[in-house]
Amino acid sequence: MLHYEIVKQAEDSSARLGQLQLVHHLVDTPVFMPVGTQATVKALSSEDLYEIGAGIILSNTYHLYLRPGVDLIEKAGGLHGFMNWQRGILTDSGGFQVFSLSKLRQIRDDGVYFNSHIDGSRHFLTPETVMEIQQKLGADIAMCFDECSPYPCSYQEAARAVERTTQWAERCRNAHNRRDQALFGIIQGSVFPDLRETSARGLTALEFPGYAVGGLSVGEPKADMYAMLDLLDTMLPRDKPRYLMGVGAPEDLLEGVRRGIDMFDCVLPTRLARHGSAYTHEGRITVRNAGFADDFRPIDAECGCWVCRNYSRAYIRHLIKAGEILAHRLLTYHNVYFLTKLMEEVRAAIAQDAFMVYYNGFMAKYKF
Amino acid sequence: MLHYEIVKQAEDSSARLGQLQLVHHLVDTPVFMPVGTQATVKALSSEDLYEIGAGIILSNTYHLYLRPGVDLIEKAGGLHGFMNWQRGILTDSGGFQVFSLSKLRQIRDDGVYFNSHIDGSRHFLTPETVMEIQQKLGADIAMCFDECSPYPCSYQEAARAVERTTQWAERCRNAHNRRDQALFGIIQGSVFPDLRETSARGLTALEFPGYAVGGLSVGEPKADMYAMLDLLDTMLPRDKPRYLMGVGAPEDLLEGVRRGIDMFDCVLPTRLARHGSAYTHEGRITVRNAGFADDFRPIDAECGCWVCRNYSRAYIRHLIKAGEILAHRLLTYHNVYFLTKLMEEVRAAIAQDAFMVYYNGFMAKYKF
Numbered sequence: 001m002l003h004y005e006i007v008k009q010a011e012d013s014s015a016r017l018g019q020l021q022l023v024h025h026l027v028d029t030p031v032f033m034p035v036g037t038q039a040t041v042k043a044l045s046s047e048d049l050y051e052i053g054a055g056i057i058l059s060n061t062y063h064l065y066l067r068p069g070v071d072l073i074e075k076a077g078g079l080h081g082f083m084n085w086q087r088g089i090l091t092d093s094g095g096f097q098v099f100s101l102s103k104l105r106q107i108r109d110d111g112v113y114f115n116s117h118i119d120g121s122r123h124f125l126t127p128e129t130v131m132e133i134q135q136k137l138g139a140d141i142a143m144c145f146d147e148c149s150p151y152p153c154s155y156q157e158a159a160r161a162v163e164r165t166t167q168w169a170e171r172c173r174n175a176h177n178r179r180d181q182a183l184f185g186i187i188q189g190s191v192f193p194d195l196r197e198t199s200a201r202g203l204t205a206l207e208f209p210g211y212a213v214g215g216l217s218v219g220e221p222k223a224d225m226y227a228m229l230d231l232l233d234t235m236l237p238r239d240k241p242r243y244l245m246g247v248g249a250p251e252d253l254l255e256g257v258r259r260g261i262d263m264f265d266c267v268l269p270t271r272l273a274r275h276g277s278a279y280t281h282e283g284r285i286t287v288r289n290a291g292f293a294d295d296f297r298p299i300d301a302e303c304g305c306w307v308c309r310n311y312s313r314a315y316i317r318h319l320i321k322a323g324e325i326l327a328h329r330l331l332t333y334h335n336v337y338f339l340t341k342l343m344e345e346v347r348a349a350i351a352q353d354a355f356m357v358y359y360n361g362f363m364a365k366y367k368f
Numbered sequence: 369m370l371h372y373e374i375v376k377q378a379e380d381s382s383a384r385l386g387q388l389q390l391v392h393h394l395v396d397t398p399v400f401m402p403v404g405t406q407a408t409v410k411a412l413s414s415e416d417l418y419e420i421g422a423g424i425i426l427s428n429t430y431h432l433y434l435r436p437g438v439d440l441i442e443k444a445g446g447l448h449g450f451m452n453w454q455r456g457i458l459t460d461s462g463g464f465q466v467f468s469l470s471k472l473r474q475i476r477d478d479g480v481y482f483n484s485h486i487d488g489s490r491h492f493l494t495p496e497t498v499m500e501i502q503q504k505l506g507a508d509i510a511m512c513f514d515e516c517s518p519y520p521c522s523y524q525e526a527a528r529a530v531e532r533t534t535q536w537a538e539r540c541r542n543a544h545n546r547r548d549q550a551l552f553g554i555i556q557g558s559v560f561p562d563l564r565e566t567s568a569r570g571l572t573a574l575e576f577p578g579y580a581v582g583g584l585s586v587g588e589p590k591a592d593m594y595a596m597l598d599l600l601d602t603m604l605p606r607d608k609p610r611y612l613m614g615v616g617a618p619e620d621l622l623e624g625v626r627r628g629i630d631m632f633d634c635v636l637p638t639r640l641a642r643h644g645s646a647y648t649h650e651g652r653i654t655v656r657n658a659g660f661a662d663d664f665r666p667i668d669a670e671c672g673c674w675v676c677r678n679y680s681r682a683y684i685r686h687l688i689k690a691g692e693i694l695a696h697r698l699l700t701y702h703n704v705y706f707l708t709k710l711m712e713e714v715r716a717a718i719a720q721d722a723f724m725v726y727y728n729g730f731m732a733k734y735k736f
Contacts (some may be wrong), residue, residue, distance in 0.1 A: 038686070038687075038690040038692055039683070039686065040687060040690075040692050040694045042692065042693065042694070043693050043694060043697070044694070045678075045694065045697070045698075046678070047674070047678070063690075067686070067689065067690055068661070068682075068686040068689070068690075072661065072662055072682065072686075075662060075664075076664055076680070076682060076683070082680075082682075082683055082686075083683060084678045084679055084683070293436070293440065294440055294443060296443075296444055306415070310413075310414070310415070310452045311452055312444070312450075314436075314440065314444060314450070315407070315444070315450055315451060315452070318406075318407065318435070318436040318440075318450075319406075319408060321435065321436070322406040322408075322431075322435055322436075324406055324408050324410065325410065325411050325693045325696060325697070326408045326410070326411060326412070326413065328693060329411070329413070329693070329697065330413075
């Protein structure tokens, strides 16, 4: 179902080069997972993602459960068949979306009542139903149903969420029986070191094949996020993959890798694209700005992607101003390529015993 | 600049197989030209269009003149450089858009005043400025500035438009001096046979390298359109390419080819895609309909396009319902491919002395 192997442990940091053998694909880590919320990485086709070199994508259980419904996707041969994607897929648990998107939610120890953000219909999700849903979706990796604390939140609230998340994780583990799917546990605890410790201890005792760090990058100071990662780096088993949820800014990917994180996901590259922004090796640019109107250079002179080889900033700006959806596609392609290649470069640097050299070089140039 | 040669004249109809040598591409005719209004065939990249096999696209002078402006496009190396498209381009004259899109227009013999549909700004276009604009855009084929009569319109109005269109055509011919660009004349005359004759006589006397039929498919009965085409088939020089403007329904392409038309353009395949509809060999289907929710077949079982090889009706319907722009892209790709292949099949049929056999077979199966 899932086999993780460390190919090389860096000496200059906690960074590690690894391989994650999934049913559908062999994924080199550290890896960035583009987000395909509604069974599509917005504006991109599966073929685009193959060309970019994406090895695993994330899709959202909450959204797919509400639309088009999991039974339909199961009938289509699971998410892989439905969206025609033959590499890795990870589905989240829906927990984060239930807490951030839905309305009138009511959290109980047995599960969560919530109203759909689409049509207001009432639903009840439990650790058991979330396992059933994710097993029907059939991703390579499923996630435990968790309670994601907002930021800021009180110590008591965070403690309650940790307790519940651990109890739910055990129920998820017991309910999960699909052998070709790996189930990861999620560590919560907000920015409280002792709660993160408690959560990590509770989760690792359940012996999951991989561990995610949830509830970070939700508004807390960066220093707090890094402190939590430093702490967890000492607590999480080294021989299991580690996934930092919802993190995707280039600088944060490097900070995560440095602290032993293997997997990341984030909507940022696709969302920025929809807002007319793009990554470059010198920092983010807003292509829609008037200053790019007659700039016939590619988005990023150092990028070798299909978009940068063929289209100019001036043309893409025109598409944005004219409301043409090709603009979204070109910017999304570039942004996802940018993060995918960034992780490729990171892996090459670890392989050459030069992760921190790469880290320092990138950080010196990239304005954020 | 442009060389047209008839490869084969059908004996069963006025259909003809031809080759149009443009500066940028050798185009086999009859051909369908996808419309890239704002320097982009909505949702498709140039690479998609190469893959589909499109040899020439149409772009709209009116839109590009208003946004991003022709000087910018000229700086980018013309439309070819700006949108990174290395095959044929035809730009229309802007006449149709001035009459259909803009506001507060005032037609005079020297030109047309109108207000931009984008920001309301006031503009004045003359045959001479339209030539200047199209020469800066640098398409392989430019069109004369014409007055397109609405339907219905009185005989007097149509006669006035024919007269003006012929006068403007002469001024266009005199003002046009770009050697690597061909200039086509446009025949008007609404549904009045004698006005169409007058227009054809006036235009052909000016000896353009190609002739377009304008002012059809604007609401008139199909029988009227076919009657005008039958008439013009007898009047237009056989050794010049003939272009039926704004026509793109599959059945009308075949009706046009049968009457000696070589070139077509239409926004229909891209517009239908945005509305969730697709062509199949059995007629149009509305993929967004609930009946396709669990239909895991391709859009068209007889189609070999990238979309039909990879994605199901159920998946595309989900994308439409979820508001995902990949839906537009997949449907647009398929629809443009469908019409491009239809014309390939038409050419093969003419080559095999079997155009009417193909025509009858298609019409018997295609519901419209």
